[in-house]
Amino acid sequence: MESRRLGRSGLDISAIAYGNWLTHGGQVEEDAAHACVRAALDAGITTFDTADVYAGTRAESVLGRALAGQRREGLEVFTKVYWPTGPGHNDRGLSRKHITESCHASLRRLQTDYVDLYQAHRYDSTVPLEETMTAFADLVRAGKVLYVGVSEWNAEEIAAGAALARDLGVQLISNQPQYSMLWRVIEDEVVPTSEKEGLSQIVWSPLAQGVLTGKYLPGQQPPADSRGGHAEAGGSMRRFLRDDVLTRVQDLKPIAGDLGLSMAQLAIAWVLQNPNVAAAIIGATRPEQVQDNAAAAGVTLDADILARIDEVLGDIVERDPAKTSRG
Template identity: 75%
Template sequence: MKFRHLGRSGLKISEIVYGNWLTHGSQVENDTATACVRAALDAGITSFDTADVYANTVAEQVLGDALRGQRRESLEIFTKVYWPTGPKGPNDTGLSRKHIMESINGSLKRLGTDYVDLYQAHRYDHDTPLEETMQAFADVVRQGKALYIGVSEWTADQIRAGHALARDLGVQLISSQPQYSMLWRVIEGEVVPTCAELGVSQIVWSPVAQGVLTGKYAPGQPLPEGSRATDDKGGANMIKRFMDDAVLERVQRLRPIADDLGLSMAQLAVAWVLQNDNVAGAIIGASRPEQVAENVAASGVTLDAGVLAAIDDVLGDAVQSDPGLTAKNAPAGRVV
């Protein structure tokens, strides 16, 4: 396992991060989830990402239970706040001071820890003044409940504004957590250059495009039983943007490239995002322990310029790169 600094901070994280969105407390049983976490630890992963909204707080509890007994100082635990949780009342969502302060306490209790290494704004809250949000995050850090702060799916302008306020408040905003893969490159035009300038790193989610880049979805063929595309708890909705026969056909043409490198399709996809110098970590999920071992093998893989060019040629116009899609896919107002 290789490790990278998160932003300009002194914190290092494993470049493969284990995440439990859409799995723990939802798609897989708790025993299997625990086995996946143990497989991640055995493979050298030290960084774990979750959020209070995953399975409506249950995923944090499952992760906390799975990590119980591990040396806390040897782990980097990340969680997030914004989306509705609990009974979903008017203050059970967003980035108000009230919701942030109550949410961090709930997350720490469920995770079974006194602090998280990284506390992230899961989306931008247009209904709360940014000054209020950043002051609340700064207070969470000063209370010792989080060591660093980050954001997820914020635009370049939002990151710049949040970073400036955090600096003025004396706390470190060091990370951005966007979707990023061979097929979804919308952060490359604006978010990555802005973050590189500010000393903020990316911790990217969905590096295998919800499983599409594994090659298991063949154009014109029935969906594999039990796959993400058949999951009616949220997975099918997230993957649908890639479930186009023209896209799937191009993905299948990546297989010879992976074979020539001695990599699986999933390993090629994870290795690809890690070639970006602004990416500190790639979040992987798993519904089986063996998936963890496969994805971890992407750590340390170098793809030369010829391979990267070949990938671009194969995918062509199947790639989404419009930077405006970050804002377009974000909520325009607080979700209740």
């Protein structure tokens, strides 16, 4: 497994990270979740990403149990804070109160004394940025958080957050955006700003939530046992389940075949060609998916392959920086 440096920090992470959005505590049973984590560890994956809100906090608990007994120093455990985790008016957002309380709750569920990276899951325009960054800095100084990151912040927000972090004597080292062959909204603004400010990208949905595996066919309903066919999980991927998109994705199969790669491996290798990407987060419901995805680490796609991919996908690629997620 290839490792990469995260931002301008001293932290190395695995180029493939294992994430449990939509799976642990929800789409798959606990035994299957544990089997996928074991497969990730066997593949050399050391970086595990979750969030307090996933599966109503259950995902963190499942991951904590799955990693129990592993050498903590050999892992990089990431989680996030922002979305509601309870009924109270302070059970959400990036206030000092919610950040502090949510961090303590995450540590309990993950069965660890600290997290390697604590991420602001979205930008909170209702709270002064100074309050948010000071709360993160205090957790770093308390030893409960080693590094600080963000998720789906735009370029202006990243620049402001990085400047405040420096003033507070801590490092803002990462952004976690959606990024894939089909969704490239970070390329024009977020990536250049991140490079300037010393952040790397830890990208989610490199497979466009499974669409880039090629298993979804134009003119056909999603397979019943797939994410697209799952009532809750499928809702977030509808933008990709259009016939014009699915037709172009099928046209990528000869490229993958010429390289001896699966479609998933081609898609994951593609995001890892971006030098500002430190890791691609994969999710899985079966160990075999983990094994297949992990094999994309270290694959190099030369310039003519990247050009062929761009030619096939054409104008279905989303590039508008204004579409950096708020949802």
